[in-house]
Each structure stands twice: as C-alpha cells, then as structure tokens.
Amino acid sequence: MNSNLKKINIYAIYLGAIILILPLIAFFINAFSFRWFYPQVIPKELSLQAWVRLKLIPKSGQRSFEGFIDLWASNPAVIKALINSLTIGFLVTVVSIIIALPAARVLGLLNFRFKKLIIFIMVSPTILPPIAFVLGLNINFISLGFSGSFLGVCLVHLVPIMPYVVLTMTGIFANYNPDFEHQARTLGANKTKTFFLITLPAIAPGMVVAALFAFLVSWSQYLLTFLIGAGKVMTLPLLVFSTASSGNPALTAAISIIFIFPAILILFFTSKFVSGESGATSGFGKI
Amino acid sequence: MKFKIKFITLAIISLFFSKLVSAETAPGFGSWDDVLKAADGGQVNVYMWGGSDAINGFVDDFYGVPLKEKYNITLNRVPLAGTVDAVNQVLSEKEAGVTGDNGNIDLIWINGENFWTLKQAQLLYGPFAAGLPNSKFVAWDNPAVNLDFGRPVDGMESPWSSAQFHFMYDSARNNYDDMPRSYAELSDWIAANPGRFTYIRPGKGGFVGTRFVKQIFFELSGGQEQWVGPFNQELYDKWAPKVWELLNSWEKNLWRSGETYPKDNAEMHSLFANGEVDLDFTQSPRGAGPTNTAGTTPPTSRAFAFYDNMIGDFNYWAIPYNAPNKAAALVYANLVLEPELQAAQVQPANGFCCGWGISTAKVTDAAGKAAINDAQNNLGDAAEDQNILAKALVSDIAAEYQDLIEADWEANVLLK
Numbered sequence: 018m019n020s021n022l023k024k025i026n027i028y029a030i031y032l033g034a035i036i037l038i039l040p041l042i043a044f045f046i047n048a049f050s051f052r053w054f055y056p057q058v059i060p061k062e063l064s065l066q067a068w069v070r071l072k073l074i075p076k077s078g079q080r081s082f083e084g085f086i087d088l089w090a091s092n093p094a095v096i097k098a099l100i101n102s103l104t105i106g107f108l109v110t111v112v113s114i115i116i117a118l119p120a121a122r123v124l125g126l127l128n129f130r131f132k133k134l135i136i137f138i139m140v141s142p143t144i145l146p147p148i149a150f151v152l153g154l155n156i157n158f159i160s161l162g163f164s165g166s167f168l169g170v171c172l173v174h175l176v177p178i179m180p181y182v183v184l185t186m187t188g189i190f191a192n193y194n195p196d197f198e199h200q201a202r203t204l205g206a207n208k209t210k211t212f213f214l215i216t217l218p219a220i221a222p223g224m225v226v227a228a229l230f231a232f233l234v235s236w237s238q239y240l241l242t243f244l245i246g247a248g249k250v251m252t253l254p255l256l257v258f259s260t261a262s263s264g265n266p267a268l269t270a271a272i273s274i275i276f277i278f279p280a281i282l283i284l285f286f287t288s289k290f291v292s293g294e295s296g297a298t299s300g301f302g303k304i
Numbered sequence: 305m306k307f308k309i310k311f312i313t314l315a316i317i318s319l320f321f322s323k324l325v326s327a328e329t330a331p332g333f334g335s336w337d338d339v340l341k342a343a344d345g346g347q348v349n350v351y352m353w354g355g356s357d358a359i360n361g362f363v364d365d366f367y368g369v370p371l372k373e374k375y376n377i378t379l380n381r382v383p384l385a386g387t388v389d390a391v392n393q394v395l396s397e398k399e400a401g402v403t404g405d406n407g408n409i410d411l412i413w414i415n416g417e418n419f420w421t422l423k424q425a426q427l428l429y430g431p432f433a434a435g436l437p438n439s440k441f442v443a444w445d446n447p448a449v450n451l452d453f454g455r456p457v458d459g460m461e462s463p464w465s466s467a468q469f470h471f472m473y474d475s476a477r478n479n480y481d482d483m484p485r486s487y488a489e490l491s492d493w494i495a496a497n498p499g500r501f502t503y504i505r506p507g508k509g510g511f512v513g514t515r516f517v518k519q520i521f522f523e524l525s526g527g528q529e530q531w532v533g534p535f536n537q538e539l540y541d542k543w544a545p546k547v548w549e550l551l552n553s554w555e556k557n558l559w560r561s562g563e564t565y566p567k568d569n570a571e572m573h574s575l576f577a578n579g580e581v582d583l584d585f586t587q588s589p590r591g592a593g594p595t596n597t598a599g600t601t602p603p604t605s606r607a608f609a610f611y612d613n614m615i616g617d618f619n620y621w622a623i624p625y626n627a628p629n630k631a632a633a634l635v636y637a638n639l640v641l642e643p644e645l646q647a648a649q650v651q652p653a654n655g656f657c658c659g660w661g662i663s664t665a666k667v668t669d670a671a672g673k674a675a676i677n678d679a680q681n682n683l684g685d686a687a688e689d690q691n692i693l694a695k696a697l698v699s700d701i702a703a704e705y706q707d708l709i710e711a712d713w714e715a716n717v718l719l720k
Contacts, residue, residue: 248382259354264570
C-alpha cells in the first residue's frame with residue numbers, strides 16, 4: 018500500500034515535470050522554425066530568422082566572428098533590455114531586503130496592537146491589481162520628476178515586491194531566537210559583529226528566498242515599468258509584450274526564451290533554499 | 305446688417321489665420337535652418353505600435369541611420385503594445401502639469417480616435433505639417449489626407465504612409481477567379497463554404513474587423529458618399545439593423561458557428577495560415593507580400609479586393625504639446641516624406657508593409673521619380689492589381705461610427 022502510494026507520487030512528479038517542460042520544448046522548436054503551420058507535426062523549415070530579426074545572430078553570410086562582434090557592438094535592443102532588467106532586478110532586490118530587515122524583525126519577534134492590521138496593509142499591493150494604483154501613482158511620479166527615469170522604475174517595482182520580501186522574512190524571524198544575540202553581546206561583540214556573526218547566518222537561507230521572490234517579481238513587471246518608465250526604460254517584458262502582439266510565433270518564442278532563461282538559472286541556483294528541507298521555509302506558519 | 309459685418313470680419317480674420325497656418329515654419333522656429341540647428345545633437349523619442357518587427361526594423365535602419373549621420377539626432381524608438389498607451393501617457397502628463405519641453409514623448413505614430421482625443425484636448429504641438437519642407441509632396445487637397453476619420457487634420461499631424469483594406473486567399477487552396485468581389489458575393493461564398501470564413505471581432509485591437517463591418521454599411525446603403533461628413537445618427541439607425549441581419553445570417557456558416565471570433569490581425573493570420581479558414585484580411589498595398597515574407601502566412605498566399613467600398617486611409621506622426629525635442633521631431637516627420645524613403649517603404653525587400661504617404665505625382669526630381677517607378681513596378685505577385693484597388697478606394701468616415709459599430713456589433717451579433 019505504502020509503496021503503491023510512493024509509485025503514484027513519483028508518477029505525479031513525472032507528470033508535473035512533463036507539464037512544466039513541454040511548453041519549453043515547444044518554445045525551442047518554435048524559435049528555430051519558419052512557417053510552422055498545421056498540419057505539419059514538426060516544422061518543415063528550420064530557420065534562424067527570428068534570431069536574426071532580434072539582432073542576436075548576424076544575417077547569413079556575415080556569421081563570422083567579426084560579424085557577431087559587429088552586431089553585438091551595435092547594442093541590439095534585446096541586449097539593452099536584458100541589461101536593464103538585470104540591473105533593475107538586482108538593485109530593487111538589495112534595497113527591498115535592506116528595508117524589510119528591520120520591519121520583518123519587529124513583525125516576527127514582537128506582539129503589539131494593530132499588528133494584524135499593519136500586516137494586512139503591507140500585503141495589500143498583492144491583492145490590488147497594479148492598474149488600480151499605478152495610474153494614480155503615475156501622476157504623482159510625473160509631478161515628482163521620476164517619470165521616464167531608471168530611479169522611478171526601481172522605486173515603483175518596490176511596491177509589488179515589498180509584501181513578498183517582508184512576509185518571507187517575517188516568517189524567518191518568527192522562528193528566530195534573539196537570545197543568541199544577547200549572548201554574543203555579553204561576550205563582548207559589538208552590534209555590527211553580532212549582526213554579521215549571529216543574525217545574518219541565521220536568517221541567510223530565508224533572505225535568499227526573499228531575494229528570489231523580489232527578483233522574479235521585478236523581472237516580470239510590465240505595466241508598472243511601462244507607465245512609470247514612460248517607455249524610456251526598456252526592459253525585457255516590454256519587448257516580450259510588444260513582440261507577442263506581432264503574431265509571429267517564432268519571434269515571440271525566441272524572445273521568450275531570452276526572457277525565461279535568467280529566471281530559470283536563478284531558480285536553479287537557489288532551489289536548495291526553496292525546497293522543504295531548508296530552514297528558510299519552516300517558519301512560515303508562525304507569523 | 306450688423307451680423308453680416310461681423311460675419312465678414314470673422315471670415316477675413318479666419319482667412320488671415322489660415323494664411324498663417326500655411327506659413328513656412330512650425331511654431332517656435334523662425335526658419336527650417338533654425339529647426340535643424342535646434343535638433344542637432346538631440347534625441348528623438350518615437351512612440352509607436354511595436355507589433356510588427358518589419359516596421360520596427362525599417363524605422364531603425366532607414367530613419368535611425370540618416371538621422372544620426374545627416375542631422376546628428378539619436379533615434380529612440382519606443383515600442384508600444386497599443387498607441388493608446390502613448391495617448392494615456394500624454395494625458396497623465398497633462399494632469400500632472402508637465403508643460404514646456406518637459407514631457408517624454410516627441411512623436412506618436414497615430415491616426416483616428418487617438419489623434420482626435422489629443423487634438424480635442426489641445427495636447428498637440430502645431431500646426432506644424434505645412435512647415436515641413438517635404439510637405440510639398442503631400443496631397444493636402446485630398447480629403448483622404450486632410451481628414452483623419454472624417455476629422456480635420458489642421459496641420460496637427462503629418463502623414464507617413466497609407467493602407468487599404470482588402471483580402472488574402474491561399475492560391476494553393478483557392479483560385480483567384482472564384483473569389484467574391486462584393487459582400488453580396490461573399491454571402492454566397494460563405495453559404496457554399498461553411499466553416500471556412502470568419503472576421504476579426506470589431507472592438508479593442510480589432511480595428512480591421514470594424515472596418516470590415518463598416519464597409520457593409522456602404523454596400524447595403526448603395527455607396528460611401530452619403531457617409532462622408534459629420535456623424536449622422538439617423539443614417540446609421542436606418543442601415544444598422546440590416547447590417548446586423550446580414551451578419552447574423554452568416555453566423556451558422558462561420559468558423560466555429562460564430563460562437564467566437566479572432567480578436568486581432570495576429571489571430572486571424574494564424575487561423576488562415578493553419579488552414580482553419582480560407583480568407584484573411586490585409587491592409588498592405590503589397591497584399592500578402594509582407595506576411596509571406598515574415599512567414600506568418602503560407603508563401604502561396606495572394607491578395608484580392610472587392611470591386612467597391614475598400615476603405616483606405618493615411619497614418620500620421622503627431623507631436624505632443626510638451627515634447628522634449630520638438631525640433632528633432634520635426635526633422636523626423638520631414639525625413640519620412642523624402643521621396644526615396646517613401647519608395648523604400650513600398651519596396652517589398654525592405655519588409656515594410658504600408659503604402660505611400662506622399663502623392664507620387666508631385667515628385668519631380670529624377671532620383672525620386674526613378675525610385676518611385678522602381679518601387680511601383682516591384683510590388684510582387686502577392687499583390688492585387690493596383691487598378692482594382694484604386695477603383696475600389698473609399699475614405700474612412702467620422703470616428704463616432706467606430707465606437708457605435710463596435711458596441712452595437714457586440715450587442716446585436718456576438719451576444720444576440
């Protein structure tokens with residue numbers, strides 16, 4: 018009975034994996050196909066045209082080493098957007114963690130009046146659809162001079178990110194015992210030393226998970242980036258959306274691969290922190 | 305008597321102003337040289353629908369390069385999912401009190417309702433169109449150019465290119481001679497080929513579908529002429545029920561029995577390319593050429609037009625009132641009207657899909673003429689006979705019809 022259950026579990030995992038991976042395979046075939054129409058089961062014509070149009074691979078005849086260098090040096094829009102997305106994602110991740118640290122510590126360790134209300138208010142951006150607040154926010158940002166600027170986009174990304182980061186880290190602090198810090202202090206360590214030797218190692222796994230959330234939420238922002246960036250701050254989601262409306266499946270698939278690749282890479286490297294065995298997720302229930 | 309004098313005075317004043325409007329330069333600049341000087345070293349932020357990589361590539365290559373090399377202007381092309389996004393941005397900036405040169409947008413690729421929204425709210429810079437040196441190539445006396453969806457352009461936008469509604473079929477599946485040439489013939493064709501036709505749902509993103517339905521009004525009412533001019537509710541009310549009746553009579557023979565309709569060009573092309581329906585729409589004077597090249601329709605796709613009532617229109621560039629670099633915007637709007645570049649946008653090899661923004665007859669210099677002739681002789685076999693297209697050409701009508709048709713189609717056809 019027990020072994021049957023295990024078997025079923027394993028099949029379920031396989032099924033889940035197939036469901037996750039199949040669309041990715043379709044992406045790859047699409048991105049290298051040309052005129053892949055019904056009733057062809059697999060594409061008759063393979064082509065790099067999508068990648069040529071994205072200016073990532075030179076036109077045929079120029080596919081020498083120099084050709085690649087020339088093309089990439091011309092700063093294609095995709096590369097520019099990729100760099101922007103990565104930079105914004107990294108910056109807002111760091112900033113969100115710095116802001117969330119003290120907040121999460123208080124929420125996780127202390128009990129006080131209106132705590133539930135404060136948590137509710139902090140989570141509210143995840144309940145509200147972005148369009149509900151961004152139009153009003155946009156007008157404020159314009160009059161403050163943040164519109165169309167890199168800084169403005171970073172700031173607005175913090176809005177949907179903060180709830181995830183604060184909640185994740187609050188969970189960590191709920192399981193955290195500050196007595197260790199007192200011990201270090203009584204043994205003569207100063208505040209900075211205590212933080213780096215005691216606090217940080219204890220909360221690090223949770224911080225990685227929080228950072229992962231922060232980065233992925235920032236990575237997929239379309240509406241906020243578009244409105245606050247006023248189209249001047251070009252990120253990958255903006256390119257993905259406008260390309261998808263072109264109705265060219267090869268091109269859409271190619272740019273989607275570029276879009277999901279960094280996210281998959283980061284998930285891969287942080288997966289051990291996200292899995293159940295890690296201490297990072299254990300504190301979730303006790304907020 | 306007093307009234308008459310007043311009227312004459314007004315007429316004189318307005319004449320005087322219309323003279324001013326057609327004066328040589330755009331507001332804020334003394335001469336075209338002033339414009340060039342002010343534009344030197346700047347950046348022009350061009351906001352345009354980014355859904356066609358062929359158009360995107362054309363703008364980058366054919367405008368970006370000469371802008372940099374000839375005028376020292378950097379092109380920043382901003383792709384939009386829809387032009388309305390740029391309109392909303394300008395409206396937000398207005399609400400936030402951003403004036404002068406402090407906006408974000410220098411140029412918007414625009415026509416129809418979006419133009420009217422901005423013009424009515426006085427959020428556009430101008431009149432500038434007549435101040436462009438290349439304005440002399442534009443057929444400003446043609447109502448298809450000086451009216452945008454029946455609304456006066458008044459020099460607040462300058463043309464880029466043109467488009468005309470017609471159809472595509474796949475020559476591997478159907479014959480040119482069997483294609484319907486009117487809505488009456490299309491009705492018969494649908495009855496004879498159940499499940500093989502659908503049309504783009506009129507509504508957001510389905511502007512081409514709205515156009516398809518609008519043309520039915522023209523055919524049933526006996527011609528487009530009576531629809532020109534200001535919006536006429538009575539005329540609409542007279543013909544609308546007959547249009548819905550016709551569309552409903554098709555429904556059982558449409559793709560998926562008309563339970564659902566493709567929502568935009570991309571979905572329509574996909575249905576056509578995958579063999580689910582036999583007819584598709586195009587707006588390009590090159591017919592199926594652009595989509596064949598892009599690989600979104602089968603390479604055997606060809607074009608055909610009805611013999612009447614095929615709506616054609618122009619699309620334009622407009623400059624917001626708070627554009628940060630108006631001079632560079634003017635240089636760009638002028639550049640796109642260069643005869644050689646206009647010829648380039650019609651040449652199939654360059655991948656652009658739209659037609660002329662200028663009147664080719666007005667070009668007199670040899671190089672320009674040669675480029676134009678070459679382009680016209682080179683439209684490719686995926687295009688419909690240009691004489692058939694020209695004969696069927698009618699202009700679009702007042703923008704109010706658009707909203708009305710979209711709302712009423714949903715109530716009377718989709719949800720009926």
